[in-house]
Ligand SMILES: NC(=O)C1=CN([C@@H]2O[C@H](COP(=O)(O)OP(=O)(O)OC[C@H]3O[C@@H](n4cnc5c(N)ncnc54)[C@H](OP(=O)(O)O)[C@@H]3O)[C@@H](O)[C@H]2O)[C@H](O)CC1
């Protein structure tokens with residue numbers, strides 16, 4: 001992946017963005033006012049690119065807050081008026097920062113208050129530019145501040161959020177105060193996406209997300225190590241070699257009548273390129289599985305002793321278990337899997353089996369392991385973190401799903417992938433990825449029975465191919481959503497492994 005593509009995948013917190021902006025301004029190479037001008041011009045440019053019909057001047061209401069987000073709004077108001085637009089600007093309060101004051105001073109038109117606005121200010125088809133709050137939002141919107149946004153939506157106006165929709169916490173994507181906010185049609189942010197654009201409600205409320213380059217890449221080092229969007233990596237292309245060069249994944253399945261989930265897992269592991277995949281099931285489930293498997297090999301494993309015997313073969317280099325495993329079998333097998341020290345994916349029953357004793361699981365986990373809980377499984381292992389996520393967010397920066405995954409990874413001592421439309425993946429030490437199937441990348445058909453079992457298989461297969469746990473989990477989550485997007489409506493879990501070849505082909509693998 002080239003440097004530029006890698007940079008575009010960075011996702012910043014508000015603190016990181018402020019650090020970068022501060023470093024750029026502190027260097028003397030650029031002023032805050034110049035950044036504000038670039039930001040405002042970028043917003044206009046992205047609006048016109050998305051809606052070419054706006055080349056013809058229309059009607060816009062600009063809602064300006066007291067900070068620099070409001071300052072961006074004054075710039076957009078001026079640029080639209082210069083293009084012949086009818087602009088009505090309403091301010092919550094006078095500009096309070098030096099840069100916003102400069103921008104406001106350049107605005108030649110009238111300034112109304114938010115309460116002056118009525119339905120007649122929002123003719124259908126017009127624009128409402130939200131420049132109330134950006135990364136500085138620290139508390140819920142008062143009712144009088146949210147009202148014009150709701151009025152605009154009710155009138156059928158397109159809301160354009162500058163930097164982030166006001167009311168959304170830019171660090172967590174949660175709506176402060178749990179208000180009911182209208183969705184932006186377009187969000188234009190600067191230099192890098194922020195976590196709030198893709199996590200929690202932010203994924204839906206941000207609408208189409210565009211990132212404008214305001215020329216401060218040179219100071220990005222001030223951000224430290226940001227989270228990154230998950231995506232394809234060059235290592236996905238399969239290098240030449242023998243099947244044993246690409247790993248042998250062992251998937252552990254459950255008893256008769258429970259085998260479908262593990263078969264999906266095994267098939268996905270094979271599709272993503274593991275050289276060999278074996279499914280190990282209780283002896284009594286052999287006939288059922290034998291009738292349904294061809295390229296996936298089959299071995300009987302009755303219990304822990306049977307698994308330990310099988311693992312005397314060092315070629316099994318990645319183990320995947322949980323889907324359809326059964327809780328008793330999971331309690332029996334997970335310790336042996338982890339004691340082997342091999343790369344291991346634990347999902348579903350392999351997690352739930354430890355709901356009463358998560359500490360015992362954490363003590364056995366090692367850095368080669370990956371946990372892939374959905375929200376319910378996460379709450380069983382990390383009840384306090386789930387509780388913090390469930391508690392209404394009142395102040396910013398609010399506790400985010402990424403914060404939760406990072407703390408969980410620290411506690412577990414291994415990679416934790418918390419599933420959702422905004423899947424977050426964290427490793428001990430804080431490195432993190434986000435696989436966001438939101439906005440233009442949404443994959444609603446992925447919410448179907450068995451889809452998680454396929455994700456387990458993709459990640460297990462990538463572990464077998466030698467991917468490091470964080471990259472196996474992140475790349476796997478991205479591929480999984482990409483396969484769903486590629487298939488589209490009507491998707492069921494069985495379709496996902498079969499779609500992987502098309503996704504890989506499109507990547508040139
Ligand atoms: N980062 C960049 O490179 C650039 C960013 N730009 C834009 O600047 C904003 C961030 O500006 P900032 O002034 O830091 O913050 P805001 O404008 O979002 O908020 C300003 C103040 O509003 C107060 N506040 C917060 N929440 C509420 C609320 N719910 N109700 C009322 N008031 C609220 C708060 O002050 P208090 O003292 O009252 O607490 C905030 O400080 C960024 O988003 C970009 O749009 C640049 O223009 C370009 C470069």
Ligand SMILES: [K+]
Pocket residue numbers: 069130131132133134161162163164165166
């Ligand atoms: K805003």
